[in-house]
Amino acid sequence: MIGKLKGLVDSYGDDHVILDVQGVGYLVHCSARTLQALPRVGEAATLFIEMLVREDMIRLYGFVSQAEKSWFLLLQNVQGVGSKVALNVLSTLSPAELANAVALGDKVMVARANGVGPKVAARIVAELKDKAPGFASVDPGVAGLVAQIEDRQAPRPVADAVSALVNLGYAPIQASAAIAGAVREAGEDADTARLIRLGLKELAK
Numbered sequence: 001m002i003g004k005l006k007g008l009v010d011s012y013g014d015d016h017v018i019l020d021v022q023g024v025g026y027l028v029h030c031s032a033r034t035l036q037a038l039p040r041v042g043e044a045a046t047l048f049i050e051m052l053v054r055e056d057m058i059r060l061y062g063f064v065s066q067a068e069k070s071w072f073l074l075l076q077n078v079q080g081v082g083s084k085v086a087l088n089v090l091s092t093l094s095p096a097e098l099a100n101a102v103a104l105g106d107k108v109m110v111a112r113a114n115g116v117g118p119k120v121a122a123r124i125v126a127e128l129k130d131k132a133p134g135f136a137s138v139d140p141g142v143a144g145l146v147a148q149i150e151d152r153q154a155p156r157p158v159a160d161a162v163s164a165l166v167n168l169g170y171a172p173i174q175a176s177a178a179i180a181g182a183v184r185e186a187g188e189d190a191d192t193a194r195l196i197r198l199g200l201k202e203l204a205k
Helices: 032-037 066-075 083-092 095-103 118-128 140-150 156-167 172-186 192-204
Strands: 004-012 016-021 024-029 044-054 057-063
Touching: 004 024, 016 044, 024 057, 032 083, 044 066, 057 066, 057 083, 066 083, 066 095, 066 118, 083 095, 095 118, 156 172, 156 192, 172 192
Parallel strands: none
Antiparallel strands: 004 016, 004 044, 016 024, 044 057
Protein backbone atom coordinates (compact mmCIF):
# COMPACT_ATOMS: atom_id res chain seq x y z
CA MET A 1 0.00 0.00 0.00
CA ILE A 2 1.10 3.56 -0.68
CA GLY A 3 0.75 5.92 2.28
CA LYS A 4 2.78 8.91 1.15
CA LEU A 5 4.40 10.25 -2.01
CA LYS A 6 7.22 12.79 -2.41
CA GLY A 7 8.11 14.03 -5.85
CA LEU A 8 7.93 16.82 -8.40
CA VAL A 9 4.68 18.18 -9.78
CA ASP A 10 4.52 17.03 -13.42
CA SER A 11 1.13 18.40 -14.46
CA TYR A 12 -2.35 19.23 -13.25
CA GLY A 13 -5.84 18.11 -14.31
CA ASP A 14 -9.26 19.34 -13.23
CA ASP A 15 -9.37 16.94 -10.28
CA HIS A 16 -5.89 15.45 -10.11
CA VAL A 17 -2.18 16.03 -10.13
CA ILE A 18 0.54 13.85 -11.69
CA LEU A 19 3.42 13.55 -9.26
CA ASP A 20 6.77 12.46 -10.69
CA VAL A 21 8.49 10.22 -8.15
CA GLN A 22 11.93 9.24 -9.47
CA GLY A 23 10.67 9.02 -13.04
CA VAL A 24 7.34 7.33 -12.29
CA GLY A 25 4.28 9.54 -12.77
CA TYR A 26 1.54 8.87 -10.20
CA LEU A 27 -1.92 10.22 -11.03
CA VAL A 28 -3.40 11.36 -7.72
CA HIS A 29 -6.98 12.60 -7.31
CA CYS A 30 -7.30 15.56 -4.93
CA SER A 31 -9.79 18.06 -3.58
CA ALA A 32 -9.80 21.51 -5.14
CA ARG A 33 -8.30 22.91 -1.92
CA THR A 34 -5.40 20.47 -2.08
CA LEU A 35 -4.72 21.25 -5.74
CA GLN A 36 -4.66 24.98 -4.93
CA ALA A 37 -2.24 24.38 -2.06
CA LEU A 38 0.28 22.47 -4.19
CA PRO A 39 3.25 24.25 -5.80
CA ARG A 40 3.85 25.00 -9.46
CA VAL A 41 4.83 22.43 -12.08
CA GLY A 42 8.42 21.30 -11.57
CA GLU A 43 8.47 22.01 -7.85
CA ALA A 44 8.60 19.47 -5.01
CA ALA A 45 5.42 18.33 -3.29
CA THR A 46 4.38 15.80 -0.66
CA LEU A 47 0.99 14.13 -0.47
CA PHE A 48 -0.52 11.75 2.06
CA ILE A 49 -2.13 8.95 0.07
CA GLU A 50 -5.23 6.80 0.37
CA MET A 51 -5.12 3.94 -2.12
CA LEU A 52 -8.40 2.47 -3.37
CA VAL A 53 -8.09 -0.99 -4.94
CA ARG A 54 -10.93 -2.67 -6.82
CA GLU A 55 -11.04 -5.54 -9.28
CA ASP A 56 -11.13 -3.16 -12.25
CA MET A 57 -9.36 -0.10 -10.84
CA ILE A 58 -6.58 1.22 -8.64
CA ARG A 59 -6.99 4.86 -7.69
CA LEU A 60 -4.87 7.16 -5.52
CA TYR A 61 -6.29 10.03 -3.48
CA GLY A 62 -3.91 12.67 -2.16
CA PHE A 63 -4.06 15.09 0.76
CA VAL A 64 -1.82 17.86 2.06
CA SER A 65 -2.48 16.87 5.68
CA GLN A 66 -3.35 13.83 7.75
CA ALA A 67 -6.43 15.70 9.01
CA GLU A 68 -7.78 16.04 5.47
CA LYS A 69 -7.14 12.34 4.83
CA SER A 70 -8.87 11.41 8.10
CA TRP A 71 -11.97 13.38 7.15
CA PHE A 72 -11.96 11.81 3.68
CA LEU A 73 -12.18 8.39 5.33
CA LEU A 74 -14.70 9.48 7.96
CA LEU A 75 -17.03 11.01 5.41
CA GLN A 76 -17.24 7.75 3.49
CA ASN A 77 -18.66 6.02 6.57
CA VAL A 78 -21.83 8.04 6.01
CA GLN A 79 -24.52 6.46 3.84
CA GLY A 80 -24.68 8.13 0.44
CA VAL A 81 -21.14 9.54 0.64
CA GLY A 82 -18.54 8.02 -1.67
CA SER A 83 -15.08 9.20 -2.60
CA LYS A 84 -16.37 11.79 -5.10
CA VAL A 85 -18.76 13.42 -2.64
CA ALA A 86 -16.13 13.30 0.11
CA LEU A 87 -13.70 15.20 -2.14
CA ASN A 88 -16.45 17.71 -3.00
CA VAL A 89 -16.98 18.38 0.71
CA LEU A 90 -13.25 18.83 1.27
CA SER A 91 -13.07 21.09 -1.78
CA THR A 92 -15.60 23.40 -0.14
CA LEU A 93 -14.59 23.19 3.53
CA SER A 94 -11.18 22.90 5.14
CA PRO A 95 -10.81 20.12 7.74
CA ALA A 96 -11.17 22.68 10.54
CA GLU A 97 -14.26 24.25 8.96
CA LEU A 98 -15.82 20.84 8.42
CA ALA A 99 -15.05 19.78 12.00
CA ASN A 100 -16.62 22.95 13.37
CA ALA A 101 -19.68 22.58 11.13
CA VAL A 102 -20.19 19.00 12.30
CA ALA A 103 -19.57 19.87 15.96
CA LEU A 104 -22.09 22.72 15.77
CA GLY A 105 -24.64 20.79 13.72
CA ASP A 106 -24.42 23.29 10.85
CA LYS A 107 -26.14 21.32 8.07
CA VAL A 108 -26.36 24.40 5.85
CA MET A 109 -22.58 24.82 5.84
CA VAL A 110 -22.03 21.18 4.84
CA ALA A 111 -24.73 21.39 2.16
CA ARG A 112 -22.69 24.08 0.36
CA ALA A 113 -20.58 21.30 -1.15
CA ASN A 114 -21.40 20.28 -4.70
CA GLY A 115 -23.54 17.13 -4.80
CA VAL A 116 -24.48 17.30 -1.12
CA GLY A 117 -28.20 17.76 -0.60
CA PRO A 118 -29.96 18.60 2.68
CA LYS A 119 -30.55 14.93 3.58
CA VAL A 120 -26.92 13.90 3.04
CA ALA A 121 -25.71 16.99 4.91
CA ALA A 122 -27.99 16.10 7.84
CA ARG A 123 -26.62 12.54 7.89
CA ILE A 124 -23.01 13.79 7.82
CA VAL A 125 -23.64 16.08 10.77
CA ALA A 126 -25.59 13.48 12.76
CA GLU A 127 -23.39 10.46 12.13
CA LEU A 128 -20.02 12.20 12.54
CA LYS A 129 -20.88 14.44 15.50
CA ASP A 130 -19.04 12.18 17.97
CA LYS A 131 -15.95 12.26 15.73
CA ALA A 132 -15.72 16.05 15.41
CA PRO A 133 -14.45 17.13 18.87
CA GLY A 134 -10.98 15.73 18.20
CA PHE A 135 -10.65 17.98 15.16
CA ALA A 136 -12.80 20.98 16.00
CA SER A 137 -11.50 24.26 17.39
CA VAL A 138 -14.94 25.49 18.47
CA ASP A 139 -15.67 26.37 22.06
CA PRO A 140 -17.60 23.45 23.62
CA GLY A 141 -19.91 26.03 25.21
CA VAL A 142 -20.95 27.21 21.76
CA ALA A 143 -21.68 23.66 20.63
CA GLY A 144 -23.73 23.10 23.77
CA LEU A 145 -25.69 26.32 23.23
CA VAL A 146 -26.44 25.44 19.60
CA ALA A 147 -27.70 22.03 20.70
CA GLN A 148 -29.92 23.65 23.35
CA ILE A 149 -31.39 26.07 20.83
CA GLU A 150 -32.07 23.32 18.29
CA ASP A 151 -33.77 21.23 20.99
CA ARG A 152 -35.67 24.32 22.21
CA GLN A 153 -34.15 23.90 25.64
CA ALA A 154 -32.21 27.17 25.77
CA PRO A 155 -33.47 29.85 28.21
CA ARG A 156 -35.94 32.19 26.52
CA PRO A 157 -33.70 35.31 26.70
CA VAL A 158 -30.84 33.36 25.09
CA ALA A 159 -33.01 31.96 22.30
CA ASP A 160 -34.56 35.40 21.68
CA ALA A 161 -31.13 37.06 21.57
CA VAL A 162 -29.84 34.54 19.02
CA SER A 163 -32.99 35.00 16.95
CA ALA A 164 -32.54 38.77 17.03
CA LEU A 165 -28.98 38.53 15.70
CA VAL A 166 -30.08 36.12 12.97
CA ASN A 167 -32.78 38.63 11.97
CA LEU A 168 -30.03 41.25 11.69
CA GLY A 169 -28.38 39.10 9.03
CA TYR A 170 -25.84 37.09 11.01
CA ALA A 171 -25.49 33.36 10.35
CA PRO A 172 -27.01 31.12 13.05
CA ILE A 173 -23.57 29.80 14.03
CA GLN A 174 -22.16 33.34 14.31
CA ALA A 175 -25.14 34.45 16.35
CA SER A 176 -24.92 31.43 18.68
CA ALA A 177 -21.19 31.94 19.22
CA ALA A 178 -21.68 35.64 19.99
CA ILE A 179 -24.49 35.00 22.47
CA ALA A 180 -22.49 32.19 24.08
CA GLY A 181 -19.77 34.77 24.71
CA ALA A 182 -22.37 37.21 26.05
CA VAL A 183 -23.71 34.58 28.45
CA ARG A 184 -20.18 33.90 29.73
CA GLU A 185 -19.75 37.61 30.46
CA ALA A 186 -23.19 38.51 31.79
CA GLY A 187 -24.34 35.23 33.31
CA GLU A 188 -27.31 33.02 32.51
CA ASP A 189 -29.76 35.39 34.22
CA ALA A 190 -29.10 38.31 31.84
CA ASP A 191 -32.08 39.65 29.93
CA THR A 192 -32.47 39.56 26.17
CA ALA A 193 -31.55 43.20 25.58
CA ARG A 194 -28.25 42.92 27.43
CA LEU A 195 -27.36 39.67 25.67
CA ILE A 196 -28.01 41.32 22.30
CA ARG A 197 -25.79 44.32 23.18
CA LEU A 198 -22.97 42.07 24.38
CA GLY A 199 -23.45 39.73 21.42
CA LEU A 200 -23.02 42.63 18.99
CA LYS A 201 -19.83 43.64 20.83
CA GLU A 202 -18.54 40.07 20.38
CA LEU A 203 -19.28 40.20 16.67
CA ALA A 204 -17.49 43.54 16.34
CA LYS A 205 -14.22 42.16 17.75
